[in-house]
Amino acid sequence: MDNKIRMKAENVDFFYGRQQALKGIHLDIASNAVTAIIGPSGCGKSTFIRLLNRMHELVPNAVLTGRILLDGKDIIAPDVDAVDLRRRVGMVFQKPNPFPKSIFENVAYGLQINGMKDKGKIEERVIESLKKAALWDEVKHRLHDSALGMSGGQQQRLCIARCLAIEPEVILFDEPCASLDPISTHKVEALILELKKDYTIVIVTHNMQQAARVSDYTGFFYMGEMVEFGRTEVMFTRPRDKRTEDYITGRFG
Amino acid sequence: MNRRIKEKIIEGFFFLNGIIVIGILVGIFVILVRNAWPAFHDVSVGDMIKWPSWNPDAYTTPTYGILPMLMSTLMVTLGSLAVAVPVGIGAAAYLSDVADPRVREIAKPIVEILAGIPSVVLGFLGIVLVGPMICKLTGRYNGLNAVNGSILLAVMALPTIISLSEDALGSVPRSYEEASMALGANKWQTVIQVKIPAAASGILAACMLGMGRAIGETMTVLMATGNAAEFPGSFLGPVKTMTATIAIELGEVAYHTTHYYMLFVVGLMLFIITFFVNLAADVFFHKHTRAR
Structure with a gap:
């Protein structure tokens, strides 16, 4: 690997109750790069990405073993506060989920709950985040309109802006374009490529072309296991495993 | 066929x-x-508003001032909401977001059973329990007053407010909660700043329905508020609500007298008030269900 390793999953097993969703996952996530996780529905890719900022804890009966490291420190350890972790590892969800508040309030929310009180500073950061998310020009005249009045693609970029506002180090994208039209998808992909200069990015996608377009590294998940991991261009041209080849050539999935 | x-x-x-x-x-x-209708031939609307008291049995000129009882009803209702709304929303938030699912399964039916307590039982508790407590705390010799009625009505309004608010909170999309948690909010911040605002119209509808219940409630306030037909001086003074006035007087009033007709005016006002409160609740409720 060329880039420094930012996050690392070591021998991760994960269960929903008695049902095992992930088996012995080892995965390195490089700094300032896009790591894509692909695989058919139900392969555990979304489950995996939610471990990286401990969102799995919102589900009752979730059991995790193994280690997940961020800068060499185990984030699953009991002394690590999930709230602090989530401020460093942000997340953008499959379905755009802006709050039923104004555009401005959506971005400001994360700042306010993190204790930022200075109105000027909040405004500055909101504008900066909207610009980074390539949304500023579209919304600058209606910052105080409801976010629910935006198009799906705009809502998703708003969710990205909201995530950027709290200045995370890693951003997790859980199928961010699954409910978007092609033009919006293109905008979000361009944004992801732009963001990787400053952030470490993990993206889960069921769209192989998307993985090929945006990612530097790709991991292929199948039935709770990681079948293959490598540089994206290698994986898509010379897969080592038969299952990977079958999947990316469209024989199943 | x-x-x-x-x-x-x-x-x-x-x-x-x-x-x-x-x-x-x-x-x-x-x-x-x-x-x-006939009451308006005998008494002008101006007089109904101007007269400082409701005194239909006066020896010389009976007066039919409706403001004292309107004020009494308002005081007792708003007083009950002041207690029931914060407690109700707090309890709903606890049930929907904090409580263990097993606790919720037990607690929610219990809250709903609370709604089934006959109002006369609550009135009784007002006389033997809440009244003496108020006396002890304030040093007054009479605990039958607006505060007493407010507390009892709060108890009556709580099941409605808790149960419907809990439903409203439970119907907030999970994705809002996830978005908030993923931004590093804790449970508390998520509930206060995301879930409650998102459920606001449903919670408002719950409070309005609770309020409708409080306005129309008769037996409890009749027993617990002292029933002095004068302009209410303070929350610690006795009050006589619209419902209590009708309940006490309609059984003994002479048929087809001004007094009789006036009681129907009071009833009509009560009908209109509760109608609009419930209508407002309905509007908020539909706004809530549509927003999802």
Whole structure:
């Protein structure tokens, strides 16, 4: 690997109750790069990405073993506060989920709950985040309109802006374009490529072309296991495993 | 029998049931208006508002001031909301977001059973329990007052507020909660700043329905508020609400007198107030369900 390793999953097993969703996952996530996780529905890719900022804890009966490291420190350890972790590892969800508040309030929310009180500073950061998310020009005249009045693609970029506002180090994208039209998808992909200069990015996608377009590294998940991991261009041209080849050539999935 | 005719009959049956309910509502309104109407020949609206007291049995000139009892009803209702709304929303938030699912399974039915306590029992508790407590705390010799009524009505309004608010909070999309948690918010911040605002119209509807219940409640306030037909001085003074006035006086009033008609005016006002409160609740409720 060329880039420094930012996050690392070591021998991760994960269960929903008695049902095992992930088996012995080892995965390195490089700094300032896009790591894509692909695989058919139900392969555990979304489950995996939610471990990286401990969102799995919102589900009752979730059991995790193994280690997940961020800068060499185990984030699953009991002394690590999930709230602090989530401020460093942000997340953008499959379905755009802006709050039923104004555009401005959506971005400001994360700042306010993190204790930022200075109105000027909040405004500055909101504008900066909207610009980074390539949304500023579209919304600058209606910052105080409801976010629910935006198009799906705009809502998703708003969710990205909201995530950027709290200045995370890693951003997790859980199928961010699954409910978007092609033009919006293109905008979000361009944004992801732009963001990787400053952030470490993990993206889960069921769209192989998307993985090929945006990612530097790709991991292929199948039935709770990681079948293959490598540089994206290698994986898509010379897969080592038969299952990977079958999947990316469209024989199943 | 022909299937189409059968269908028609069934359809007609349900239509009839729906119409009966509306018919009852309109019928009540018409009866109230017809019986209240003659009062306006005897007493001017200006006098009803101007007179400082409700004193139909006065030896010289009876007075029919409705402001004291309107004020009393408002005080007791708002007082009960001041208690029931924060407690109710807090309890709903606890049940929907903090409580262990097993606790919720037990606690929610218990809250709903609370709604089934007969109001006369609560009135009794007002006399033997809440009243003496108020006396002890304030040093007054009479604990039957607006505060007492407010507390009891709060207890009556709570089940409605808790149960419907909990439903409203439970119907907030999970994705809002996830978004908030993923931004590093803790449970508390998520509930206060995301879930409650998102459920606001549903919670508001719950509070309005609770308020409708409090305004119309009779037996409890009749027993617990002291029933002094004067302009209420403070929350610690006795009050006589619109409902209590009607309940006490209508049974003994001479038929077709001004006093009799005036009681229907009071009833009509009560009908209109509760009608609009419930209508408002309905509007908020639909706003809430549509927003999802």
